[in-house]
Amino acid sequence: SRSYKIAVIPGDGIGKEVMPEGLRALQAASQRFGFQLELEHIEWASCDYYAAHGQMMPDDWKARLSDKDAILFGAVGWPATVPDHVSLWGSLLKFRREFDQYINLRPVRLFEGVPCPLAGRKPGEIDYLVVRENTEGEYTNLGGVMFAGTEREIVIQESVFSRHGTDRVLRYAFERAQSRPRKQLTVATKSNGIAISMPWWDGRADAVGQDFPGVRVDKQHIDILSARFVLQPERFDVVVASNLFGDILSDLGPATTGTIGLAPSANLNPERRFPSLFEPVHGSAPDIYGQNIANPVAMIWSAALMLDFLGERAAHDAMLGAIETVLAQGPRTRDLGGRASTTEMGTAVATLI
Amino acid sequence: SRSYKIAVIPGDGIGKEVMPEGLRALQAASQRFGFQLELEHIEWASCDYYAAHGQMMPDDWKARLSDKDAILFGAVGWPATVPDHVSLWGSLLKFRREFDQYINLRPVRLFEGVPCPLAGRKPGEIDYLVVRENTEGEYTNLGGVMFAGTEREIVIQESVFSRHGTDRVLRYAFERAQSRPRKQLTVATKSNGIAISMPWWDGRADAVGQDFPGVRVDKQHIDILSARFVLQPERFDVVVASNLFGDILSDLGPATTGTIGLAPSANLNPERRFPSLFEPVHGSAPDIYGQNIANPVAMIWSAALMLDFLGERAAHDAMLGAIETVLAQGPRTRDLGGRASTTEMGTAVATLI
Ligand SMILES: CC(C)[C@H](C(=O)O)[C@@H](O)C(=O)O
Ligand SMILES: CC(C)[C@H](C(=O)O)[C@@H](O)C(=O)O
Numbered sequence: 001s002r003s004y005k006i007a008v009i010p011g012d013g014i015g016k017e018v019m020p021e022g023l024r025a026l027q028a029a030s031q032r033f034g035f036q037l038e039l040e041h042i043e044w045a046s047c048d049y050y051a052a053h054g055q056m057m058p059d060d061w062k063a064r065l066s067d068k069d070a071i072l073f074g075a076v077g078w079p080a081t082v083p084d085h086v087s088l089w090g091s092l093l094k095f096r097r098e099f100d101q102y103i104n105l106r107p108v109r110l111f112e113g114v115p116c117p118l119a120g121r122k123p124g125e126i127d128y129l130v131v132r133e134n135t136e137g138e139y140t141n142l143g144g145v146m147f148a149g150t151e152r153e154i155v156i157q158e159s160v161f162s163r164h165g166t167d168r169v170l171r172y173a174f175e176r177a178q179s180r181p182r183k184q185l186t187v188a189t190k191s192n193g194i195a196i197s198m199p200w201w202d203g204r205a206d207a208v209g210q211d212f213p214g215v216r217v218d219k220q221h222i223d224i225l226s227a228r229f230v231l232q233p234e235r236f237d238v239v240v241a242s243n244l245f246g247d248i249l250s251d252l253g254p255a256t257t258g259t260i261g262l263a264p265s266a267n268l269n270p271e272r273r274f275p276s277l278f279e280p281v282h283g284s285a286p287d288i289y290g291q292n293i294a295n296p297v298a299m300i301w302s303a304a305l306m307l308d309f310l311g312e313r314a315a316h317d318a319m320l321g322a323i324e325t326v327l328a329q330g331p332r333t334r335d336l337g338g339r340a341s342t343t344e345m346g347t348a349v350a351t352l353i
Numbered sequence: 354s355r356s357y358k359i360a361v362i363p364g365d366g367i368g369k370e371v372m373p374e375g376l377r378a379l380q381a382a383s384q385r386f387g388f389q390l391e392l393e394h395i396e397w398a399s400c401d402y403y404a405a406h407g408q409m410m411p412d413d414w415k416a417r418l419s420d421k422d423a424i425l426f427g428a429v430g431w432p433a434t435v436p437d438h439v440s441l442w443g444s445l446l447k448f449r450r451e452f453d454q455y456i457n458l459r460p461v462r463l464f465e466g467v468p469c470p471l472a473g474r475k476p477g478e479i480d481y482l483v484v485r486e487n488t489e490g491e492y493t494n495l496g497g498v499m500f501a502g503t504e505r506e507i508v509i510q511e512s513v514f515s516r517h518g519t520d521r522v523l524r525y526a527f528e529r530a531q532s533r534p535r536k537q538l539t540v541a542t543k544s545n546g547i548a549i550s551m552p553w554w555d556g557r558a559d560a561v562g563q564d565f566p567g568v569r570v571d572k573q574h575i576d577i578l579s580a581r582f583v584l585q586p587e588r589f590d591v592v593v594a595s596n597l598f599g600d601i602l603s604d605l606g607p608a609t610t611g612t613i614g615l616a617p618s619a620n621l622n623p624e625r626r627f628p629s630l631f632e633p634v635h636g637s638a639p640d641i642y643g644q645n646i647a648n649p650v651a652m653i654w655s656a657a658l659m660l661d662f663l664g665e666r667a668a669h670d671a672m673l674g675a676i677e678t679v680l681a682q683g684p685r686t687r688d689l690g691g692r693a694s695t696t697e698m699g700t701a702v703a704t705l706i
Contacts, residue, residue, distance in 0.1 A: 117583055119473075138546070139546045139547060140548065141548035143549040152516070155513070155514040155549060156512070157511070157550035158496070158510070158512075159510040159511075160509055162506065163503075192430075196498070197509075197510035226605040226608070227605055227608035230470055244546070248601065255579070256583055
């Protein structure tokens, strides 16, 4: 029978509270659809681990994970004890880069039962996919400070875009667009202000687009694109963006559907040379940790994206259906105006699967 | 009597349609408040000029403008004939840099009579100021392409932040925050991903903040900050951001108040060594040019910001009051669900002044 090796990393904060609900849903799906999950529970890639060991992960983290089919991740970051850039560059961003998870896929969708912050929008009107480049671009530690500590201080920060890295994310986005009914791709840019990399990025979109004559392409500057996520969300189908722009759009998009507590993400190495990683977008949320009130949907949806990637499409669909039903009918956590605990909402979803 | 020298540059597209309405409002204000405006009408800094001369502005543009008290600007850009990065780097971005207009100030406000895309929000609930750094940061043409045209192509794009440039915009934002009732400053950052410049930027915010113990400071990553512009706009008072982040936030903010057709901006050299520039945020909007349907409010509001900067506070307030009344009572242009022309709406505002 089908069997998958999964590394389970709760991480920090509410990551530890939502992970059990992700696992509960997975277990229900594995029973119903007849596949096995070999779970390995991992305590590292967390700020607790950092407190004890002075680093986020053991030195041999890569070897320990490389036989896994996927990594299910909760959240990382506990700024009260470890600065964010230390915890993130020491774990999540390492995974993304060293496992070459070059696609960060974030579906944005308005559900029934979730109050929409946009006036008069109905489920079905917001339903698009943000495809974010996940390994290079604006996220670098290249550059430096000159005249440090003096009045003349100057800081250079370098962004790095490769044709290799850019073409593959564009190609993936074109493919996704081509497989959807509307076949429409929005390319985020800022070629009018960021004068070297962004005109070049536009050129790569043109070049890769040659192979996809059936896809309608629309380049939009990130400023007006952000505005349109609010004003005309029904216009979007697939949106592809650089690391930074994708980061912004994939928080903004979910916000327009009510809460980033629902938003899942898939960090993919599509060629499966390395394990892919699935995690909620919401982060560790220190402000609500410890109360068992975090919304578990983003975690469960991320687990569903994992099953989809592993080839268990029917299980993915069943999980998403269960999420839809619970969002529409309750029980709901506080962020959605309900009173259910994380456990109650997670159990309700698992029961429906 | 008080007299001001103003350069009037309509630029491209709807810039040419809204400018007359800005001038009409200014004339009404000058009559009522007893100051003079010496207007110089300028055809360059436009793509029409580029078509005839192969450059956006005459070589001596700086000398021709340097005796002006301010520049009133419509919009620039006509991508069908001149690529955006050419038209913008050849005009608007030159003004911002060579006249050291280091503050880009963009008020965000929800008006009565303007349908809000956010559900259940009332005028008064959205009322904040975006202070954007306007001369350096992510907008550069530094960097280059290696292995150009080959599979191995690598592009470096450099951002440049100086202590000089960063501290002054932070200081300006702190001062604005201190003078407002809520005394609250949000600092946009991305120190968890952009690992050199953004942690440094956070450090400068801390350093400059030492002088403003009465201001409450809150650093937020640009991704979640964008989400909160949608989910909790009532939280914001003054928001300070780098060039790129400010660009995004100052389109997104106005979008949440209904239309970027209303949003004004002031490009300020606060020390008045060089003329400051006032322009609508909306741009040249080729898609609606020629129909006289553009909303003139952003232009008129920009002109009001100009008078405020010149010391004519009462005139500014009267213009803003007239805008408020017309937005609440009509006539309204199409973007607001009305049928008025640009001229009709502009005339209505001028009449009330
Ligand atoms: C046109 C463009 C270069 C400009 C910018 O990004 O600064 C515009 O979007 C603005 O916000 O004034
Ligand atoms: C925590 C941070 C480094 C991360 C990112 O910016 O990529 C997060 O915001 C995300 O979107 O996954």
